[in-house]
Amino acid sequence: MNHIKPRHPLMAAGMSLILPGFGQLYNGMVNRGLLVFMAFTLVTLPLVLWVTFSLPTSMTLALLILTVMINAGIWIYGIVDAWKTAKNNENYILKDWQLPAVYLLIFLSAIFYFVPSMSQYMRTNLVESFSVPSVSMAPSVLQGDILFANKNYNCVGCAQAAKRGDIAIFINPNNRTQYYIKRIVGLPGDRIRIEGHQVMVNSVSLSKGDVDETSNVTVITEKAGNIEYQVQYNRRFNKPLKEFIVPNGEVFVLGDNRNNSKDSRHFGTVPLQDVVGKASQVWMSRSEDGFRWERLGLVLK
Amino acid sequence: MNKQTNKAFTDSELDELLHISASATPPEHFTQQVMASINALPQTIQNRPTWWQWLALTLGGVPAIMQTLAFMFSAWHVAAIG
Numbered sequence: 521m522n523h524i525k526p527r528h529p530l531m532a533a534g535m536s537l538i539l540p541g542f543g544q545l546y547n548g549m550v551n552r553g554l555l556v557f558m559a560f561t562l563v564t565l566p567l568v569l570w571v572t573f574s575l576p577t578s579m580t581l582a583l584l585i586l587t588v589m590i591n592a593g594i595w596i597y598g599i600v601d602a603w604k605t606a607k608n609n610e611n612y613i614l615k616d617w618q619l620p621a622v623y624l625l626i627f628l629s630a631i632f633y634f635v636p637s638m639s640q641y642m643r644t645n646l647v648e649s650f651s652v653p654s655v656s657m658a659p660s661v662l663q664g665d666i667l668f669a670n671k672n673y674n675c676v677g678c679a680q681a682a683k684r685g686d687i688a689i690f691i692n693p694n695n696r697t698q699y700y701i702k703r704i705v706g707l708p709g710d711r712i713r714i715e716g717h718q719v720m721v722n723s724v725s726l727s728k729g730d731v732d733e734t735s736n737v738t739v740i741t742e743k744a745g746n747i748e749y750q751v752q753y754n755r756r757f758n759k760p761l762k763e764f765i766v767p768n769g770e771v772f773v774l775g776d777n778r779n780n781s782k783d784s785r786h787f788g789t790v791p792l793q794d795v796v797g798k799a800s801q802v803w804m805s806r807s808e809d810g811f812r813w814e815r816l817g818l819v820l821k
Numbered sequence: 822m823n824k825q826t827n828k829a830f831t832d833s834e835l836d837e838l839l840h841i842s843a844s845a846t847p848p849e850h851f852t853q854q855v856m857a858s859i860n861a862l863p864q865t866i867q868n869r870p871t872w873w874q875w876l877a878l879t880l881g882g883v884p885a886i887m888q889t890l891a892f893m894f895s896a897w898h899v900a901a902i903g
C-alpha cells in the first residue's frame with residue numbers, strides 16, 4: 521500500500537548535514553543526492569590534483585583554501601536544498617526502496633569506506649601537511665613551521681623525481697613510524713665529502729662563498745642542482761666526512777642547520793623508496809613568541 | 822447557435838421527470854470496487870520522525886561529520902615529523 525508521508529524538513533537538513541546528498545535521498549531525489557555527494561567529493565579531488573600537478577607551488581595555499589570554501593559551499597547548498605524540498609513535499613509518497621536498512625547501507629558505505637578512502641588517497645598521493653618540531657632545517661624550515669608536502673613525488677608516474685637540493689620528507693631509517701625532513705644533497709653514485717664548512721659533491725663545492733657571520737652562527741649560501749639555499753653552522757667543530765659514494769637506490773641527506781641535525785652523517789643514506797614527499801609551502805608558523813605571519817605562504821626551496 | 826435559458830424547475834416538474842425516467846442499475850460489485858479504490862488511496866501517516874530516527878541521526882552524525890570534515894581538510898591534516 522502507498523503511503524503519503526510528508527518529509528520532515530529538519531530531518532532532511534540533518535541528514536544532509538551529516539552526509540552531503542543524504543537529505544536529497546530522504547526526499548526521494550536519488551539523482552540530486554548523488555550529484556551533491558559527487559560534487560562534494562569529486563570536485564575536490566580534481567582541484568587538488570590540479571593544484572599539485574599543474575600550478576606553481578606558490579599557489580598551493582590559496583587554492584587549497586579555495587577547495588575548502590567550495591566544499592563548504594556545496595555542503596551548505598545540500599542542507600538548504602534538502603530543507604526546502606522537504607518543506608514543499610507535503611504529499612510525498614514513500615518509495616519502495618526507502619527503507620531504514622537501505623539508508624543504513626548507504627550511510628555506512630559512504631562514511632566508513634568512500635569518504636575515508638578519498639581522504640587517505642589525498643594524503644598519500646597528493647598533498648599532506650607536516651609540522652616541524654626540530655631546528656635541524658633552520659634557517660630554511662624553522663621549528664614550529666607547518667607545511668604542505670607534495671606527495672606526488674619520487675614514484676612511478678609521479679610529476680617529480682628526487683633531485684639534489686629538494687627538501688625531502690622521508691621515513692626515519694631507524695624508526696619507521698616516524699618521518700624526517702632533510703635536504704637531499706647526494707643522489708645514487710654521487711661522491712660526497714665534507715671538510716669544515718664545505719660540502720663537496722663529485723669534487724664540486726656546494727658553497728657559493730657567501731658567508732654571513734653577523735650573528736652567532738655562520739650562514740653560507742649553497743647551491744645544489746638549480747636550487748640555492750642557505751645553511752648555518754655554529755662555532756662548534758665540524759667533524760669531517762671522508763669521501764663516500766652514495767649507493768645505488770639511496771640518497772644522502774643533510775639538515776641545513778649543520779651542527780644541530782641528525783642526518784646521513786649519523787644514520788647513513790636513505791633508501792629512495794622511503795622518500796615520500798617534498799616540502800613545498802609553509803601555511804602556518806608559530807614560535808614561542810606567537811605566530812610568524814611573515815612565513816605564511818612561504819615557498820620552500 | 823442555440824441559446825440556453827436558465828429555467829427553474831418546480832418540485833412537481835421534478836417529480837414528473839423522476840417518474841418517467843428509469844433508475845440506473847449499479848454495475849456488478851459496485852460497492853466492493855468503490856471500497857477497494859478507497860483502500861488503494863495513499864494513507865497519510867504522521868509526519869514527525871520517531872525518537873529512534875532522531876537518535877540514529879545524532880549517533881551516526883558525530884562520526885559522519887568527523888569523517889566529512891577530515892575529508893575536507895585532508896590536505897591540512899598535520900602529521901608530525903620526528
